[in-house]
Amino acid sequence: MTVLNSSVADAASFLRNDELVAIPTETVYGLAGNALNAAVVLKIFEAKERPSFDPLIVHIPSKEAAFLYAEDVPPVALKLMEAFWPGPLTLVLKKKSIIPDVVTSGLDTVGLRMPNHAMTLELLNHLDFPLAAPSANPFGYISPTTAQHVMDQLDSKIAMVLDGGACKVGVESTIVGFEEGETVIYRLGGLTPEDIRKVAGEVEIRINSSSDPKAPGMLKSHYAPSKPLYISNDLDQLIELNNGSRLAVICFGDVMIDEKHAIYNLSATGDFTEAASNLFAYLRAIDKRDDIDAIVAAYLPESSLGFAINDRLSRAAVK
């Protein structure tokens, strides 16, 4: 049986005993274990059924802690830490040997992040090791944004879920790395490309959609519900094409949709932050319904968090 409560002390004690605990962050829930213990890290891969070529993010309690696990930190990385930590930013830095190779899938870099969640920061401050944590979902499925989402799938597979409420941001961290003097965004997330540019200056966006392990977590199919999801810029046409099915419609802003469909408006007022925080919870809620056959969704406008949301929707969609 998996323990579900809000006790940081309980979570710390399970983690010290080399058990796995799902932890709340501002982005999504993570499936955490001692990042310095290779055997524990292997248990994370097993619980998630995650392929070993997909490296994990290491969660740390402070900016200073970054220097325990990374070296040759470029000045621009420091500026980004100052501006956005704690927050939805993962920095890919040259790793020190204290980080086991299983964490990074053999890469010589490590993804570090200081999450912005009071409970999890308190937890990290209690521990004398950092936490490796991928999103706490079975590999390929929708990321969890509540403790109950984690319980729905990992109950009895892990020791504990630390309940820290619903995640405020709702999409994963933005991942940024540094290559030969260039700042590169590898994954769009809770910080927008504009946010990063304001601090880092010129930024390359290199989102890969192959199964290249160096391309961070960017498998083509991911975040996928079990019902088919179709996506387009022309929502009316998409609804028309799928007229024979019982549809859930994911939309955004001030739109008119026939009420015979199940309508899930990410934000009726067109607020990107609200939309991001609703996205994964809506997908999970729809996926549970017996009275829905398929999901249709409209791309959001390409600005602000719209980039990250569109990225998640297109990976969740039928290819």
Ligand code: TXA
């Ligand atoms: O918001 C988040 O980042 C959440 C919360 C729990 O912190 N975590 C998360 O983890 O989204 P995960 O494992 O679902 O996605 C992390 C991605 C992986 O797909 C991996 O490819 C990439 O980060 N990554 C980790 N270390 C890397 C490295 N050294 N180089 C390149 N990519 C890396």
Ligand code: MG
């Ligand atoms: Mg994930």
